[in-house]
Amino acid sequence: MDRVIDKVIIVTGAASGLGLADANVLAREGAKVIMTDIDPEAGQAHADAIGAHFITQDVSEEASWAQVMDEVEKSFGRLDGLVNNAGIAPIATIESTTTEVWRRVLGIHLDATFWGCQSAIALMKKTGGGSIVNMSSTAALIGLGPYLAYSAAKGGIRSMTKSIAIHCRQEGLGIRCNSVHPGSISTPMVHKALKSLTGTDLMAEEDPEKTRLALGIGEPEDVANMVLYLLSDESKHVTGAEMVVDNGDTVI
Ligand SMILES: NC(=O)c1ccc[n+]([C@@H]2O[C@H](COP(=O)([O-])OP(=O)(O)OC[C@H]3O[C@@H](n4cnc5c(N)ncnc54)[C@H](O)[C@@H]3O)[C@@H](O)[C@H]2O)c1
Numbered sequence: 001m002d003r004v005i006d007k008v009i010i011v012t013g014a015a016s017g018l019g020l021a022d023a024n025v026l027a028r029e030g031a032k033v034i035m036t037d038i039d040p041e042a043g044q045a046h047a048d049a050i051g052a053h054f055i056t057q058d059v060s061e062e063a064s065w066a067q068v069m070d071e072v073e074k075s076f077g078r079l080d081g082l083v084n085n086a087g088i089a090p091i092a093t094i095e096s097t098t099t100e101v102w103r104r105v106l107g108i109h110l111d112a113t114f115w116g117c118q119s120a121i122a123l124m125k126k127t128g129g130g131s132i133v134n135m136s137s138t139a140a141l142i143g144l145g146p147y148l149a150y151s152a153a154k155g156g157i158r159s160m161t162k163s164i165a166i167h168c169r170q171e172g173l174g175i176r177c178n179s180v181h182p183g184s185i186s187t188p189m190v191h192k193a194l195k196s197l198t199g200t201d202l203m204a205e206e207d208p209e210k211t212r213l214a215l216g217i218g219e220p221e222d223v224a225n226m227v228l229y230l231l232s233d234e235s236k237h238v239t240g241a242e243m244v245v246d247n248g249d250t251v252i
Contacts, residue, residue, distance in 0.1 A: 003232045005030035008076040010068065012036045012059050012116065013086025014052075015043035017187030018135065021220030022083050022227045027052055029228060034072055037086065059086045059112035060104075065119040078127040081231040082120040084113045084157075085135040089150050089189055091196060097148045109153035110160075117164050121175055129174025133230045134161045136179040138246050146197065154181075158242055165240030176239035178230050183246025184217045216247055 009026055013019040014035035027033045027050040036057035037043035047054035055071055057064045072079055088108055092101050113134050124130035139147055140154035161179040168175040184190055186203055195201050203211055211217050223245050229235050230243065244250060 001029065003029040003228060003234070004081070006032065007080035007231065008032045008034070008072065008078050009081035009083070009231060010034045010036060010072065010079065010120070011083040011085055012057065012112070015039045015046060017189055018182070018185060018220050018223050019083070019085040020046055021224040022085060023047075023052055024050055025221065025224040025228050026081075026231065029232075031081070031231070032076060034068075034076075036068060059084075059116065060107035062111070062115055065115045069119045069123050073123060079120060079123040080127075080130045081132070082116055082130070083133045083135065083227055083231070084116045085133075086112060087135065087189070089147060089193060091146045091193060092148055093146055094148045102149045105149035106153050106156075109150070110156045113157050113160060117160070117177065121164075121168070121173065124175050125173055130176075131231050131235070132161075132164070132175065132177040133227050134177065134179045136161070136181050136242070138181050138183045138244065138250050140179075140181060141242075141244070141250050161242075162240045169239060176230075176235070178235075178238060178241045178243060180223060180226055180230070181242055181244045181246065181250075182218065182223045183244075183249045184215075185223055185245075186211060186217050186219055190217065212247070216249060218245065218247060 009031045011019050011023045014023045015037035023033050023035050033052040035047045035052050036055045038058050040056040044054045134157050136157045137154040139151040140158040143151045164177040208219050
């Protein structure tokens with residue numbers, strides 16, 4: 001308990017899946033959580049359930065970042081953590097990806113992570129530091145054939161994270177920046193993808209532990225526990241790191 005007590009932490013894409021699990025775990029451990037999402041109905045309901053603050057945000061809109069940071073500064077007076085988590089994963093290969101899909105995926109993942117980090121650092125600097133977690137994927141490490149733009153965006157997030165970490169260390173900002181690389185985790189995004197690729201919902205009837213071991217699919221809390229560690233002071237010597245949460249999929 002209390003591993004992030006009183007830390008003010010923003011989680012984007014927090015109305016579902018991994019972002020929601022992050023928000024739940026961080027609130028349980030004492031953080032003042034600000035959940036943002038493009039879906040205000042689900043986002044507000046989940047925020048109310050855990051006593052978090054909700055802000056409607058489309059992370060791919062640059063102006064939204066100044067609005068979110070202004071509201072956080074006015075309401076909480078500081079920012080200690082940011083989880084750049086919001087994302088989409090349309091299935092499209094190098095041959096089928098349209099320019100529209102390419103731009104949309106890079107906008108939500110890459111542009112948003114850039115604006116999120118830039119605006120968070122400006123606010124964190126005022127109170128002596130903080131921790132940023134950028135949600136990447138094992139797609140950044142191995143590339144996924146059916147996910148061309150997604151793999152490119154997650155690879156960009158991986159190296160952007162290291163560039164930010166080095167800058168913050170060299171400038172003595174007291175801000176750490178790390179990326180998290182989940183394998184397949186049981187969320188609406190993955191259920192949808194599996195259904196579309198295989199024609200059946202492979203996860204529908206499985207209990208989570210059976211699913212994890214048989215299909216190699218983890219639970220949102222497996223990732224949320226890593227995010228919690230990176231936002232807590234327990235990880236004070238960890239920056240620029242890529243934390244893989246995939247049950248060893250990428251080393252087999
Ligand atoms: N589930 C996995 O297996 C897995 C693996 C690796 C990486 N990831 C990454 O984790 C993150 C969360 O994925 P998830 O599986 O929880 O997906 P999800 O679809 O369950 O949740 C994504 C959330 O992001 C929100 N969102 C989408 N576009 C947005 C926008 N423009 N602005 C603000 N919010 C927006 C959605 O409304 C939703 O609440 C994504 O970045 C994803 O790429 C997931």
